[in-house]
């Protein structure tokens with residue numbers, strides 16, 4: 001079940017107990033008293049003094065509220081957040097998602113026609129999920145370019161392997177995000193109408209707690225979806241999935257390609273837990289305090305295989321058997337609250353893009369990838385016009 005993983009070359013070594021067997025992963029997710037999510041938002045690379053001081057200068061703090069909350073207050077807070085993403089509210093957003101997706105795809109088609117190339121990450125994957133998330137939460141739709149940059153920087157600061165200089169840059173960005181967020185929380189609590197921050201305030205959360213939740217949600221609620229869309233578009237255009245680019249213009253085909261990517265190389269391939277006490281999983285003893293990395297998607301050991309290189313988790317080894325799709329959004333009391341929304345957005349955006357750009361062909365077959373401990377996607381999906 002487990003092995004001590006070694007992080008990619010060039011990074012400091014950081015051991016996790018890696019759990020790949022889907023049954024064991026599910027078992028751990030369903031035993032929250034023994035396997036706590038308290039380490040969910042802890043920086044993979046410890047943040048060094050200078051960067052820490054930048055964060056402290058804005059009183060940056062991520063007290064446990066939702067994803068990393070292992071106390072009894074989790075259920076009530078989850079209910080408040082979940083009320084903004086009910087199945088009915090998500091379904092009612094479909095026309096709006098389609099409207100934005102169609103406009104973005106038309107713009108990408110125009111850009112392709114004018115300049116001969118377009119980056120689909122920026123033109124179609126990046127902004128629609130952010131706009132939809134803010135609209136669902138009742139928050140003002142503004143500063144979208146900054147929000148996208150902050151999200152990527154914070155993912156790298158907390159889930160990547162930045163060196164000291166890079167940490168300092170990323171901490172500056174995280175501090176900017178946090179300051180913006182605190183202002184938004186202050187403004188939203190007194191604003192007319194319903195919004196998430198006001199509801200959390202009414203539920204009794206303090207401003208640092210609301211900021212902590214906002215910091216996680218404003219990243220998790222859109223950048224992960226952008227990354228799922230990016231990988232799906234890339235694999236479609238590369239021609240390595242079960243669906244062709246032309247077929248993806250049909251909604252069912254687009255959906256099945258999104259599911260394929262979720263099952264094989266989701267944007268959130270792993271998630272963490274820490275054992276709160278000595279425990280046993282699949283007959284193996286796990287000591288209290290063990291940092292556990294759960295594999296949710298993609299690169300499973302075939303029976304009898306052993307693998308100790310964590311880079312294999314990052315989607316580079318697609319020869320391996322995919323995990324059950326059922327774990328990609330987690331499982332149990334912390335299961336992702338945005339699963340339905342993410343699938344819907346990805347399906348609609350992929351479908352509308354394939355429909356609007358039938359002539360698109362992949363221009364860059366080897367883009368740079370985001371490769372963090374728990375996030376992955378191509379940074380760009382550059383297409384050019386080709387023959388139909």
Ligand code: HEM
Pocket residue numbers: 029037066067068078081085133217220221222224225228266267268270271296328329330331332333334335336337338339341342
């Ligand atoms: C492709 C997109 C997404 C993926 C792959 C994904 C994946 C995950 C995973 C693996 C977890 C941890 C589950 C656990 O600990 O059991 C999680 C938690 C969470 N996700 Fe997502 N997510 C995505 C999009 C979204 C969106 C769009 C939203 C909101 C609009 C969202 C909101 C949340 C929240 C609030 C939690 C914490 C739930 C809790 O602790 O109770 N996610 N997500």
